[in-house]
Amino acid sequence: MDTLEAELDRARDLDVATLADAIVEIGFECTRCGACCKAETCGNEASDDAESDSEPHTATVFPDEIRRVQDAGDQEYDFRDAARPMPYGLEDGPEGPEGETFEWALQTDDCGDCTFYSEDESGTGACTVHEDRPLICRTYPFSVALGGTSQPMGEAVDEEGMVRAHECEGLGRDISRAEAEELAAALKERAIREIEEAIAVRDAYEPVETGPGEIVVHDSEGQKRPDGTPLD
Structure with a gap:
């Protein structure tokens, strides 16, 4: 298996023009349907059984992105208003x-929807921190498969199988070359940042004994409590 450092080298070598080619080929335009910001099932559209199996919206966010979202717009958000510990790996105690x-x-x-998502009376969705949204939101529905340790889901949309597209009703729509290149640049930045974060987490990791109801989040800045404060 390739090392994270090898993956990082590949991410840094990504060609934005080539990524943009793949994006132009499949096409994309956001329809503001909100599907990427909402839980899989919610509210009146879901049955009781479906609600019990509902998966909350889960979008990975880096520590500096959390701080940027906290300061977005006219409202200052508390840490817990902006982010929560990733649920994967936690146990129900x-x-x-x-x-x-x-x-x-x-x-x-x-309801499990992103707290920064809102809809107007017509059902058109909007992000209330759009200018400061994280990279994962800026690049959806696309991701990059670099091989090695990280293999994103989604269908390959280029011959090399590197650019992946996730389910989205906006796929297949015309996109300008300029917009595709902007999206491709963000896609490359995201690929680099994700691996840099993984390396930093790996290098800073120290096992922690957690008690009943206690959660510890390991990120690139160290060990933290759910409110974002350092464990130490």
């Missing part, structure tokens, strides 16, 4: 989720 996890996710509302 008698006092709630507990254990160690290695990423942050954007915060969700009671």
Whole structure:
């Protein structure tokens, strides 16, 4: 298996023009449907059984992106308003989720939707922190497969199988070359940042004993409590 450092070299060598070619080939335009910002099932559209199996919206966010979202717009958000511990890896204990996890996710509302997502009366979606949204939001529905340790889901949309497209009703629509190149540049930046974060987490990791109901998040800046404060 390739090392993270080898993956990082490949990410840094990504050619933005080649990524843009793949994006232009498949096409994309955001329809503001909100599907990428919402839980898989929610509200009146879901049956009782579906609601019990609903998956909350989960979007990975880096520590500096959390701070940027906190300061977005006219409202200053608390850390917990902006982010939550990534649920993957946590266990259900008698006092709630507990254990160690290695990423942050954007915060969700009671319905499981991204807390920064809103809809107008016509059902058109909008991001309330759009100018400061994380890279994962800027690049959806695309991702990059570099091989090695990280293999994103989604269908390959180029001959090399590097650019992946996830389910989205905006795919197949015309996109300008300028917009495709902007999206491709963000896609490359995201690929680099994800691996840099993984390397930093690996290098800073120290096992932590967690008690009932206690959660520790390991990120590139060290060990933190769910409110973002350092464990030490």
